Amino acid sequence: MEKDILKQLYQKYRKEIYLYLYSLCKNSSLAEDLLQETFLKALLSLPDDHTNMRAWLYLVARNLFFNYYRREKEKVPLGEVQQIQNTASQEVLEGILKEEKNRLLYQAMNELEERKREILLMQYFGGLSQKEIAAILKMTPENVRVLSYRAKRELRTYMEDHNYDLS
Structure with missing residues:
Protein backbone atom coordinates (compact mmCIF):
# COMPACT_ATOMS: atom_id res chain seq x y z
CA MET A 1 0.00 0.00 0.00
CA GLU A 2 2.70 2.51 1.01
CA LYS A 3 4.69 1.58 -2.09
CA ASP A 4 1.72 2.54 -4.28
CA ILE A 5 1.32 5.87 -2.47
CA LEU A 6 5.02 6.62 -2.92
CA LYS A 7 4.77 5.76 -6.61
CA GLN A 8 1.73 8.02 -7.05
CA LEU A 9 3.37 10.93 -5.25
CA TYR A 10 6.55 10.52 -7.26
CA GLN A 11 4.64 10.45 -10.56
CA LYS A 12 2.56 13.46 -9.58
CA TYR A 13 5.29 15.77 -8.27
CA ARG A 14 8.63 14.63 -9.70
CA LYS A 15 8.63 16.96 -12.71
CA GLU A 16 7.82 20.13 -10.81
CA ILE A 17 10.20 19.33 -7.94
CA TYR A 18 12.94 18.49 -10.46
CA LEU A 19 12.36 21.82 -12.28
CA TYR A 20 12.44 23.67 -8.97
CA LEU A 21 15.71 22.01 -7.99
CA TYR A 22 17.19 22.57 -11.45
CA SER A 23 16.26 26.24 -11.26
CA LEU A 24 18.21 26.45 -8.02
CA CYS A 25 21.35 24.53 -8.97
CA LYS A 26 21.42 24.76 -12.82
CA ASN A 27 22.85 21.23 -12.93
CA SER A 28 20.68 18.38 -14.23
CA SER A 29 22.55 15.51 -12.55
CA LEU A 30 22.65 17.31 -9.21
CA ALA A 31 18.96 18.18 -9.54
CA GLU A 32 18.18 14.52 -10.24
CA ASP A 33 20.21 13.38 -7.21
CA LEU A 34 18.53 15.94 -4.97
CA LEU A 35 15.14 14.90 -6.35
CA GLN A 36 15.68 11.28 -5.33
CA GLU A 37 16.92 12.33 -1.92
CA THR A 38 13.97 14.71 -1.53
CA PHE A 39 11.39 11.95 -1.89
CA LEU A 40 13.28 9.62 0.42
CA LYS A 41 13.76 12.19 3.16
CA ALA A 42 10.31 13.73 2.78
CA LEU A 43 8.55 10.44 3.29
CA LEU A 44 10.80 9.31 6.12
CA SER A 45 10.41 12.55 8.04
CA LEU A 46 6.85 13.59 7.21
CA PRO A 47 5.11 14.86 10.37
CA ASP A 48 1.85 13.11 11.23
CA ASP A 49 -0.10 16.36 11.28
CA HIS A 50 1.16 17.60 7.89
CA THR A 51 -1.60 17.86 5.30
CA ASN A 52 0.08 19.43 2.25
CA MET A 53 2.47 16.91 0.72
CA ARG A 54 3.39 19.19 -2.18
CA ALA A 55 4.50 22.00 0.15
CA TRP A 56 6.42 19.48 2.26
CA LEU A 57 8.29 18.22 -0.81
CA TYR A 58 9.26 21.77 -1.80
CA LEU A 59 10.48 22.49 1.71
CA VAL A 60 12.58 19.32 1.86
CA ALA A 61 13.99 19.94 -1.65
CA ARG A 62 14.92 23.50 -0.76
CA ASN A 63 16.61 22.43 2.48
CA LEU A 64 18.54 19.66 0.73
CA PHE A 65 19.75 22.11 -1.89
CA PHE A 66 20.99 24.63 0.67
CA ASN A 67 22.55 21.88 2.81
CA TYR A 68 24.41 20.63 -0.25
CA TYR A 69 25.81 24.08 -0.96
CA ARG A 70 26.74 24.65 2.67
CA ARG A 71 28.86 21.47 2.51
CA GLU A 72 30.36 22.64 -0.77
CA LYS A 73 30.79 26.27 0.28
CA GLU A 74 34.55 26.27 -0.25
CA LYS A 75 33.86 25.56 -3.92
CA VAL A 76 31.17 28.23 -4.19
CA PRO A 77 31.98 31.84 -3.32
CA LEU A 78 29.77 33.38 -0.61
CA GLY A 79 28.37 36.00 -3.00
CA GLU A 80 27.11 33.25 -5.32
CA VAL A 81 25.37 31.43 -2.44
CA GLN A 82 23.66 34.67 -1.44
CA GLN A 83 22.64 35.23 -5.06
CA ILE A 84 21.22 31.68 -5.19
CA GLN A 85 19.32 32.29 -1.95
CA ASN A 86 17.92 35.59 -3.25
CA THR A 87 16.89 33.92 -6.52
CA ALA A 88 15.23 31.06 -4.64
CA SER A 89 13.38 33.46 -2.36
CA GLN A 90 12.22 35.49 -5.36
CA GLU A 91 11.00 32.31 -7.12
CA VAL A 92 9.07 31.21 -4.03
CA LEU A 93 7.45 34.64 -3.76
CA GLU A 94 6.57 34.62 -7.46
CA GLY A 95 5.06 31.15 -7.07
CA ILE A 96 2.90 32.28 -4.16
CA LEU A 97 1.69 35.33 -6.08
CA LYS A 98 0.92 33.22 -9.14
CA GLU A 99 -1.04 30.71 -7.06
CA GLU A 100 -3.04 33.54 -5.47
CA LYS A 101 -3.82 35.03 -8.88
Whole structure:
Protein backbone atom coordinates (compact mmCIF):
# COMPACT_ATOMS: atom_id res chain seq x y z
CA MET A 1 0.00 0.00 0.00
CA GLU A 2 2.70 2.51 1.01
CA LYS A 3 4.69 1.58 -2.09
CA ASP A 4 1.72 2.54 -4.28
CA ILE A 5 1.32 5.87 -2.47
CA LEU A 6 5.02 6.62 -2.92
CA LYS A 7 4.77 5.76 -6.61
CA GLN A 8 1.73 8.02 -7.05
CA LEU A 9 3.37 10.93 -5.25
CA TYR A 10 6.55 10.52 -7.26
CA GLN A 11 4.64 10.45 -10.56
CA LYS A 12 2.56 13.46 -9.58
CA TYR A 13 5.29 15.77 -8.27
CA ARG A 14 8.63 14.63 -9.70
CA LYS A 15 8.63 16.96 -12.71
CA GLU A 16 7.82 20.13 -10.81
CA ILE A 17 10.20 19.33 -7.94
CA TYR A 18 12.94 18.49 -10.46
CA LEU A 19 12.36 21.82 -12.28
CA TYR A 20 12.44 23.67 -8.97
CA LEU A 21 15.71 22.01 -7.99
CA TYR A 22 17.19 22.57 -11.45
CA SER A 23 16.26 26.24 -11.26
CA LEU A 24 18.21 26.45 -8.02
CA CYS A 25 21.35 24.53 -8.97
CA LYS A 26 21.42 24.76 -12.82
CA ASN A 27 22.85 21.23 -12.93
CA SER A 28 20.68 18.38 -14.23
CA SER A 29 22.55 15.51 -12.55
CA LEU A 30 22.65 17.31 -9.21
CA ALA A 31 18.96 18.18 -9.54
CA GLU A 32 18.18 14.52 -10.24
CA ASP A 33 20.21 13.38 -7.21
CA LEU A 34 18.53 15.94 -4.97
CA LEU A 35 15.14 14.90 -6.35
CA GLN A 36 15.68 11.28 -5.33
CA GLU A 37 16.92 12.33 -1.92
CA THR A 38 13.97 14.71 -1.53
CA PHE A 39 11.39 11.95 -1.89
CA LEU A 40 13.28 9.62 0.42
CA LYS A 41 13.76 12.19 3.16
CA ALA A 42 10.31 13.73 2.78
CA LEU A 43 8.55 10.44 3.29
CA LEU A 44 10.80 9.31 6.12
CA SER A 45 10.41 12.55 8.04
CA LEU A 46 6.85 13.59 7.21
CA PRO A 47 5.11 14.86 10.37
CA ASP A 48 1.85 13.11 11.23
CA ASP A 49 -0.10 16.36 11.28
CA HIS A 50 1.16 17.60 7.89
CA THR A 51 -1.60 17.86 5.30
CA ASN A 52 0.08 19.43 2.25
CA MET A 53 2.47 16.91 0.72
CA ARG A 54 3.39 19.19 -2.18
CA ALA A 55 4.50 22.00 0.15
CA TRP A 56 6.42 19.48 2.26
CA LEU A 57 8.29 18.22 -0.81
CA TYR A 58 9.26 21.77 -1.80
CA LEU A 59 10.48 22.49 1.71
CA VAL A 60 12.58 19.32 1.86
CA ALA A 61 13.99 19.94 -1.65
CA ARG A 62 14.92 23.50 -0.76
CA ASN A 63 16.61 22.43 2.48
CA LEU A 64 18.54 19.66 0.73
CA PHE A 65 19.75 22.11 -1.89
CA PHE A 66 20.99 24.63 0.67
CA ASN A 67 22.55 21.88 2.81
CA TYR A 68 24.41 20.63 -0.25
CA TYR A 69 25.81 24.08 -0.96
CA ARG A 70 26.74 24.65 2.67
CA ARG A 71 28.86 21.47 2.51
CA GLU A 72 30.36 22.64 -0.77
CA LYS A 73 30.79 26.27 0.28
CA GLU A 74 34.55 26.27 -0.25
CA LYS A 75 33.86 25.56 -3.92
CA VAL A 76 31.17 28.23 -4.19
CA PRO A 77 31.98 31.84 -3.32
CA LEU A 78 29.77 33.38 -0.61
CA GLY A 79 28.37 36.00 -3.00
CA GLU A 80 27.11 33.25 -5.32
CA VAL A 81 25.37 31.43 -2.44
CA GLN A 82 23.66 34.67 -1.44
CA GLN A 83 22.64 35.23 -5.06
CA ILE A 84 21.22 31.68 -5.19
CA GLN A 85 19.32 32.29 -1.95
CA ASN A 86 17.92 35.59 -3.25
CA THR A 87 16.89 33.92 -6.52
CA ALA A 88 15.23 31.06 -4.64
CA SER A 89 13.38 33.46 -2.36
CA GLN A 90 12.22 35.49 -5.36
CA GLU A 91 11.00 32.31 -7.12
CA VAL A 92 9.07 31.21 -4.03
CA LEU A 93 7.45 34.64 -3.76
CA GLU A 94 6.57 34.62 -7.46
CA GLY A 95 5.06 31.15 -7.07
CA ILE A 96 2.90 32.28 -4.16
CA LEU A 97 1.69 35.33 -6.08
CA LYS A 98 0.92 33.22 -9.14
CA GLU A 99 -1.04 30.71 -7.06
CA GLU A 100 -3.04 33.54 -5.47
CA LYS A 101 -3.82 35.03 -8.88
CA ASN A 102 -4.86 31.60 -10.18
CA ARG A 103 -7.12 31.05 -7.16
CA LEU A 104 -8.77 34.42 -7.64
CA LEU A 105 -9.17 33.83 -11.38
CA TYR A 106 -10.75 30.43 -10.68
CA GLN A 107 -13.23 32.07 -8.31
CA ALA A 108 -13.98 34.76 -10.89
CA MET A 109 -14.58 32.13 -13.59
CA ASN A 110 -17.06 30.37 -11.32
CA GLU A 111 -18.97 33.63 -10.91
CA LEU A 112 -19.54 33.92 -14.66
CA GLU A 113 -22.77 32.90 -16.33
CA GLU A 114 -22.42 29.32 -17.61
CA ARG A 115 -22.43 30.23 -21.32
CA LYS A 116 -19.70 32.86 -20.88
CA ARG A 117 -17.61 30.47 -18.80
CA GLU A 118 -17.94 27.78 -21.49
CA ILE A 119 -16.84 30.19 -24.19
CA LEU A 120 -13.73 31.28 -22.29
CA LEU A 121 -12.81 27.71 -21.40
CA MET A 122 -13.12 26.60 -25.02
CA GLN A 123 -11.28 29.65 -26.27
CA TYR A 124 -8.33 29.68 -23.89
CA PHE A 125 -8.00 26.14 -22.58
CA GLY A 126 -9.37 24.32 -25.61
CA GLY A 127 -7.64 26.54 -28.14
CA LEU A 128 -10.79 26.76 -30.27
CA SER A 129 -11.56 29.66 -32.58
CA GLN A 130 -14.69 31.74 -32.20
CA LYS A 131 -16.07 30.11 -35.35
CA GLU A 132 -15.53 26.62 -33.89
CA ILE A 133 -17.09 27.63 -30.58
CA ALA A 134 -20.08 29.11 -32.44
CA ALA A 135 -20.61 25.81 -34.27
CA ILE A 136 -20.40 23.79 -31.04
CA LEU A 137 -22.75 26.07 -29.10
CA LYS A 138 -25.06 26.69 -32.08
CA MET A 139 -24.50 30.45 -31.98
CA THR A 140 -23.23 33.03 -34.43
CA PRO A 141 -19.51 33.85 -34.32
CA GLU A 142 -20.46 37.45 -33.59
CA ASN A 143 -22.47 36.38 -30.54
CA VAL A 144 -19.48 34.32 -29.33
CA ARG A 145 -17.21 37.36 -29.80
CA VAL A 146 -19.57 39.60 -27.80
CA LEU A 147 -20.03 37.10 -24.97
CA SER A 148 -16.27 36.50 -24.83
CA TYR A 149 -15.65 40.23 -24.57
CA ARG A 150 -18.26 40.63 -21.83
CA ALA A 151 -16.91 37.65 -19.90
CA LYS A 152 -13.37 39.05 -19.98
CA ARG A 153 -14.67 42.44 -18.84
CA GLU A 154 -16.50 40.75 -15.94
CA LEU A 155 -13.32 38.85 -14.99
CA ARG A 156 -11.33 42.09 -15.00
CA THR A 157 -13.95 43.81 -12.83
CA TYR A 158 -13.99 40.88 -10.39
CA MET A 159 -10.21 40.89 -10.10
CA GLU A 160 -10.09 44.66 -9.60
CA ASP A 161 -12.89 44.53 -7.02
CA HIS A 162 -10.78 42.03 -5.09
CA ASN A 163 -7.79 44.40 -5.14
CA TYR A 164 -5.74 42.47 -7.67
CA ASP A 165 -3.54 44.73 -9.79
CA LEU A 166 -3.82 43.70 -13.43
CA SER A 167 -1.26 46.16 -14.81
